Amino acid sequence: MEFTGERFVPQCQGEIAAEHYHRYFFASGFVAGKRVLDIASGEGYGTHILAQSAAHVTGVDISPEAVATATQKYAGDRVAFLQGSAATIPQPDAAVDVVVSFETLEHLSEQEAMLSEIRRVLRQDGLLIISTPNKPLYSRQGDNPFHVKELCREEFVALLKSRFAHVSLLGQKVMYGSLLSGTGGETLLLRQREEDGAVERMPFTEQAMYFTALAGNGPLPPTQSSFFDYPLEKSDLAAQLRENLAELQERHDAAQARLEAVEAAYTAILASRSWRATAPLRRLRHLLKGKGNKS
Known part of the structure; x- marks a missing residue:
């Protein structure tokens, strides 16, 4: 598949690659031995990543071309692809343990229907891992012609809480710097001010370009900060x-x-x-x- 801006494809490099791969590698830590549904699976690379540890993964995409490409490249005993909409998922009730959907929500006007469908196909104690752009920051880059409705943090969390009892929110942003990671509360972003060299301290999620959330009606698994070590020579700056x-x-x-x-x-x-x-x-x-x- 060629890159049109609507779906990420593996031949892309730079920030967009770091963002997309990081999400799937993060999600792969929650799917071991599970039956998984990947909504808007596109070219199929992410479904393939999830299948390395999941019992079975089904990728669903509205594009016949994407489904055909993914089937040819990745389909097997533990991986299958179906054509279908995120607002009318072609799966029976309570069929999967985990639903993964990255950068899909903002492409739909039927966002409530999408969340209802995800709730329907998930088992009672199932887990949703979903991401979407942070509208106030993302919109500074200009309009994305493929996005129908972007959400701010409060709107995203409220939408998830309308269908799920528990929501845990993480922020994502490609950065080049130094990481100090631990278990002591929310991650802080430290930024040196140019005018006087003093440091600014702010919650990282306030500066995140994207949000990734875990949602479910049962207890959520614990999450940790993660850093995807993406080669600097492949970055947008190096390019x-x-x-x-x-x-x-x-x-x-x-x-x-x-x-x-x-x-x-x-x-x-x-x-x-x-x-x-x-x-x-x-x-x-x-x-x-x-x-x-x-x-």
């Missing part, structure tokens, strides 16, 4: 630097070519008959010019 370097090299090569052309033309002039024939005139002009300056 931009490579692009800038290539542009500078292109400009340098063009300037060098022009210089070489000028030098070749100058050499040709010096070697020409007309240049040699007019040499006495140039010498005379130089002498006359010198006498004029003396007077």
